[in-house]
Amino acid sequence: MARDVQITFDCADPAGLSAFWAEVLGYRLQDPPKGFESWERALEAMGVPPESRNDASAVVDPDGSGPRLFFQKVPEGKQAKNRVHLDVRAAPGLEGEARMAALEKEAERLVSLGATRLGRQEPAPPLGAGHVVLADPEGNEFCLD
Known part of the structure; x- marks a missing residue:
């Protein structure tokens, strides 16, 4: 059985890095939850404080065939060469x-x-x-x- 795959990036700036990879791959920012016209409004309604609103971001293939890319904020910077790229x-x-x-x-x-x-x-x-x-x-x- 084939499985869906998500590729996760640890990073310092999820919004910035997701925008970069969306351009590289022809992806788009994942839509906000139903009922919200923007992620900012959704995060506000969820009670996420402003300083935590760039803790994660995701981009998706507009055709739905490629894997979702997820970007999560981590405190440490990149330390060595990627083992997977x-x-x-x-x-x-x-x-x-x-x-x-x-x-x-x-x-x-x-x-x-x-x-x-x-x-x-x-x-x-x-x-x-x-x-x-x-x-x-x-x-x-x-x-x-």
Whole structure:
């Protein structure tokens, strides 16, 4: 039996990081509970104090097929290299220089949104198609491939 998966990020700024990843993946902020036009109104009605309203955030695939990404505030910062990371498929169907050019174009866009470029792995046929390594605004590594 296949199971749904949620990917959880520990972070300092859930709202900021969820907005970044929504842009990366073409996701959207999860809708507030029924009966509320905004998360701010929902959290206020739930009695969540203003200083705790950025303790969590979530983004979802608008088509409903991709996993939900959940961002939770933690007191400590990132300490080491990720043991698990996301590979963002940014050049489907492309090969060679056209593929790497598409990855570079997407890397430039994401850097303008707050990502940090960490490196580039050149294509190494027959198995390696090449990729670009980035970090999100809180230092979590991910690859464009």
